Amino acid sequence: MEIDLSLIGMERGRQYETIITSQNDEGIKNAAPIGVLCSGRDMILNRIFKGSQTLDNIISQKEFTVNITHSPELFTDSLLGNLDDKLFSDDLSLKDCDAYFKCEVISFTEAVKRSDPVRNKGEAIIIKSKVTDLKINKDTAAFNRGFGYVIESLTNFSRFDLVEGELKEFYIKRFRESYRIVNKVGTKQDIKVMHKIKKELKAKGHDI
Numbered sequence: 001m002e003i004d005l006s007l008i009g010m011e012r013g014r015q016y017e018t019i020i021t022s023q024n025d026e027g028i029k030n031a032a033p034i035g036v037l038c039s040g041r042d043m044i045l046n047r048i049f050k051g052s053q054t055l056d057n058i059i060s061q062k063e064f065t066v067n068i069t070h071s072p073e074l075f076t077d078s079l080l081g082n083l084d085d086k087l088f089s090d091d092l093s094l095k096d097c098d099a100y101f102k103c104e105v106i107s108f109t110e111a112v113k114r115s116d117p118v119r120n121k122g123e124a125i126i127i128k129s130k131v132t133d134l135k136i137n138k139d140t141a142a143f144n145r146g147f148g149y150v151i152e153s154l155t156n157f158s159r160f161d162l163v164e165g166e167l168k169e170f171y172i173k174r175f176r177e178s179y180r181i182v183n184k185v186g187t188k189q190d191i192k193v194m195h196k197i198k199k200e201l202k203a204k205g206h207d208i
């Protein structure tokens with residue numbers, strides 16, 4: 001099949017939430033939710049924190065599989081533990097995924113980002129990879145977190161004028177955080193509407 005990540009809804013420069021499957025030297029399979037930045041039709045970037053099994057496996061094998069799914073169960077179970085062996089296909093993809101692609105590593109780069117919201121001094125590796133194979137099991141689009149934040153911001157927007165004090169401060173903080181995330185990972189349309197919501201909140205006199 002033609003390798004073009006836009007076939008699974010991936011836009012260049014945007015980040016998507018996926019489940020990466022990988023294996024170690026002994027063939028033990030692993031699955032974990034990991035963000036994928038699309039950097040071209042057949043190129044991706046990952047930023048993976050040191051200490052994860054996924055990173056160790058990718059460093060040792062120089063290859064991995066990116067699974068596209070909208071299953072809350074697969075995301076949750078692969079984060080809270082490892083997935084049962086029977087959920088993996090022989091080619092390392094997840095049997096129930098909507099689509100998957102195989103990647104070969106081109107380069108590893110050390111990355112230390114002091115402003116990371118999760119870790120004060122996050123130590124991670126940026127992995128640049130080439131997509132070598134793409135399989136689409138059903139019509140799908142990779143999951144992007146932006147739209148969820150847009151909907152949440154709109155819901156909060158409709159409550160802004162109804163609240164005061166601490167609760168208003170709480171909504172303002174949530175909007176600022178949603179705005180930051182959408183600008184980082186959202187699609188062009190998500191970013192555009194978040195600017196619109198911000199402008200409207202400012203016009204209403206809210207200190208955004």
Ligand SMILES: Cc1cc2nc3c(=O)[nH]c(=O)nc-3n(C[C@H](O)[C@H](O)[C@H](O)COP(=O)(O)O)c2cc1C
Pocket residue numbers: 017018030031032033034035036047048049051052053054055079
């Ligand atoms: C939706 C989602 C996206 C994630 N993206 C990343 C990521 O891009 N990089 C990373 O290092 N961890 C990410 N994580 C956290 C890893 O999944 C988590 O550290 C996991 O325990 C790693 O598992 P492993 O040790 O089996 O590789 C993400 C978690 C979730 C729920």
